[in-house]
Amino acid sequence: MNRILLLLMLAIVLLFLVLLFLFLLLIFYRLRQVKRKKTIQNYIERYQEKWISYLVDDELSPEQLKPANAVEMEAVDELFFRLRYHFDSEELTKKINDYASEYMESYYLKQLTHRNPSIRINVLYKIYLYDLTFLHDAIIKQLEKKVHSKEEYLVLCKIVAKNFQTDFAPYYINPKIPLGEFDYKRLLVELDKSQIELLAEDFDDLPDLLKFTILDIVGANHYLDWLPLMHHCLDSPIQELRIRALKNIALLEVADAYSVYEKFASSTVWEERLMAAKIFAFSPQEQAEAVLNRLITDSSYAVRLQAAKSMKSLKNGQQALDSVITNSSDAFAVDLAEEMLGKE
Amino acid sequence: MKTEVYNMVDASIFSNVLTWQVAKLRRFQQFFTLVFVTSPDNKESATDLLTSQLRDSDIMFRFPDGQPDIILMVNTGEGEAEVFIERLARTEEVRSYPLAAAVLEIRNGNTSWKEVVKVGLDAVEHAVQIEGHTTCVKDRTFRILSKQQIRVSIIDEEPVVTMVLQKLMERLTSVQLEVDIRIFHDGYTFLESDWYKTAHTHFVIMNDVLPKKNGLDILYALRQRPNTQKYHIVMMTKRKSESEMLYAYENGVDEYILKPFNPRLFEAKIKKMLTRIYHE
Numbered sequence: 001m002n003r004i005l006l007l008l009m010l011a012i013v014l015l016f017l018v019l020l021f022l023f024l025l026l027i028f029y030r031l032r033q034v035k036r037k038k039t040i041q042n043y044i045e046r047y048q049e050k051w052i053s054y055l056v057d058d059e060l061s062p063e064q065l066k067p068a069n070a071v072e073m074e075a076v077d078e079l080f081f082r083l084r085y086h087f088d089s090e091e092l093t094k095k096i097n098d099y100a101s102e103y104m105e106s107y108y109l110k111q112l113t114h115r116n117p118s119i120r121i122n123v124l125y126k127i128y129l130y131d132l133t134f135l136h137d138a139i140i141k142q143l144e145k146k147v148h149s150k151e152e153y154l155v156l157c158k159i160v161a162k163n164f165q166t167d168f169a170p171y172y173i174n175p176k177i178p179l180g181e182f183d184y185k186r187l188l189v190e191l192d193k194s195q196i197e198l199l200a201e202d203f204d205d206l207p208d209l210l211k212f213t214i215l216d217i218v219g220a221n222h223y224l225d226w227l228p229l230m231h232h233c234l235d236s237p238i239q240e241l242r243i244r245a246l247k248n249i250a251l252l253e254v255a256d257a258y259s260v261y262e263k264f265a266s267s268t269v270w271e272e273r274l275m276a277a278k279i280f281a282f283s284p285q286e287q288a289e290a291v292l293n294r295l296i297t298d299s300s301y302a303v304r305l306q307a308a309k310s311m312k313s314l315k316n317g318q319q320a321l322d323s324v325i326t327n328s329s330d331a332f333a334v335d336l337a338e339e340m341l342g343k344e
Numbered sequence: 345m346k347t348e349v350y351n352m353v354d355a356s357i358f359s360n361v362l363t364w365q366v367a368k369l370r371r372f373q374q375f376f377t378l379v380f381v382t383s384p385d386n387k388e389s390a391t392d393l394l395t396s397q398l399r400d401s402d403i404m405f406r407f408p409d410g411q412p413d414i415i416l417m418v419n420t421g422e423g424e425a426e427v428f429i430e431r432l433a434r435t436e437e438v439r440s441y442p443l444a445a446a447v448l449e450i451r452n453g454n455t456s457w458k459e460v461v462k463v464g465l466d467a468v469e470h471a472v473q474i475e476g477h478t479t480c481v482k483d484r485t486f487r488i489l490s491k492q493q494i495r496v497s498i499i500d501e502e503p504v505v506t507m508v509l510q511k512l513m514e515r516l517t518s519v520q521l522e523v524d525i526r527i528f529h530d531g532y533t534f535l536e537s538d539w540y541k542t543a544h545t546h547f548v549i550m551n552d553v554l555p556k557k558n559g560l561d562i563l564y565a566l567r568q569r570p571n572t573q574k575y576h577i578v579m580m581t582k583r584k585s586e587s588e589m590l591y592a593y594e595n596g597v598d599e600y601i602l603k604p605f606n607p608r609l610f611e612a613k614i615k616k617m618l619t620r621i622y623h624e
Contacts, residue, residue: 044504052507056607082504086580088604 043075101134124155184213219248246275270300281310308336362457370453380468382412386441433478444471499550531557567596
């Protein structure tokens with residue numbers, strides 16, 4: 001009995017010692033972290049004026065600011081972040097690039113290949129923010145790797161698209177990780193018009209989600225010269241692509257092939273009829289009235305409502321709606337027309 | 345046809361009006377131009393002609409004893425005064441007597457009315473000696489700005505930002521301009537200070553988000569002060585929303601700058617604002 005008690009007490013003491021050791025270890029790490037942060041802050045306070053003289057004023061050479069150790073590199077990185085968060089210029093980007101490529105390449109490479117994903121993500125966002133072009137090969141190498149989180153892959157893609165205008169397309173077209181529509185939107189919203197054009201060179205071979213996103217970006221950015229591609233999509237067997245094309249043609253507000261759109265007013269798919277109703281808000285009065293008069297009596301409420309709204313936005317919209325109120329035998333259409341005119 | 349000449353006044357008040365105008369120049373940077381006009385051959389007819397050519401905002405001081413009449417053109421530069429002289433020149437066909445004029449643009453707030461009159465009379469005398477039916481001499485003695493002092497408040501939580509902006513603003517200091525800069529890291533300290541309660545032209549460069557009192561609080565406080573036009577407010581923001589931008593402009597910011605921004609572009613914008621204040 002005593003022996004068991006003794007063993008139990010020994011186990012408690014041992015457990016206590018292990019816990020004490022862990023506690024001391026945590027305190028040690030915390031103190032080291034605090035000291036490191038303080039050293040970084042001290043460095044920033046001491047050298048920020050010199051750094052600003054180098055980066056903004058051209059008064060110092062980078063040699064005079066050479067980092068002495070890893071903590072100083074961390075401090076310089078923090079300073080870069082604070083500056084680039086608030087200021088942006090080609091001159092600033094070039095100077096940060098020159099300095100980082102000269103003295104901090106190993107610092108960024110080490111973090112880029114770190115086994116801790118959060119450190120990798122952090123450094124990727126910094127590379128994106130600072131436009132560190134000298135890390136091109138390392139970024140491409142990372143992209144070629146098979147194991148990525150989606151977030152990491154997206155930032156890598158954004159870096160390639162931002163810093164290397166043309167190398168990005170294969171990673172968007174054949175992503176190593178399945179991307180959703182929202183992911184594509186995050187990527188494409190950063191591209192300029194020429195990059196979107198490059199991406200859409202072989203439009204028919206692109207993944208469907210990428211096609212949808214390209215159409216949405218074209219519509220949102222009002223790229224009027226993309227109307228032929230939209231028309232091309234209207235012949236697609238993919239229903240969603242046809243709907244997106246119609247939706248974005250309506251957004252462009254300069255649609256011109258009304259006979260093409262008219263057939264969608266008789267489509268069996270209510271979304272296509274809805275989009276056709278949207279497009280006819282911008283067509284000449286006579287063409288629009290005939291189609292919208294039909295759509296205002298549609299079986300779908302959304303289509304009828306859109307047709308009434310489009311009718312109201314026509315040049316003689318009020319007359320057209322009055323005519324529906326007077327002549328239509330469809331009580332729902334009359335209701336909507338009255339609603340549009342603000343009548344009870 | 346004018347039925348009543350309300351902007352022709354007696355010369356006896358000229359010294360008072362000019363002293364008052366120079367004080368306004370010092371306080372509000374409202375420059376003005378004086379045009380001295382005389383016709384040695386026919387002073388009476390010349391005065392009538394001048395009266396008919398005056399703009400509604402000009403004031404003519406009528407001097408006796410053959411002395412030149414003086415026209416005060418407020419908020420008017422040399423260029424616009426020249427247009428007036430051109431109008432006088434176009435009357436040559438309907439008058440037989442010559443006209444001599446001197447144009448003095450006044451931008452220096454440290455001048456006295458006696459100095460101005462002396463220089464103006466010398467200039468018009470010089471114009472009389474020039475051959476021609478309508479002669480004009482431009483004297484630029486008072487066109488040079490007196491040294492201006494402006495105050496700058498930079499309000500941002502981030503020391504790196506305030507330091508960069510301070511460096512940019514220090515570059516504005518010149519022979520003509522003394523820039524007095526003070527840094528604040530929160531809105532409350534700024535509003536509690538007496539720093540902004542002076543008559544100086546005052547540039548307030550601030551972030552929209554600040555500790556304690558934010559940028560909009562400062563904006564409201566400054567725009568509610570009497571003489572609020574002396575504050576030139578530049579607001580910096582990370583928010584790209586157009587509605588926020590509209591709101592800020594509607595409530596009185598002069599420039600709304602999206603971060604991150606190019607420091608050189610910022611400097612150019614401030615210089616443009618200064619040019620508008622002192623040279624237009």
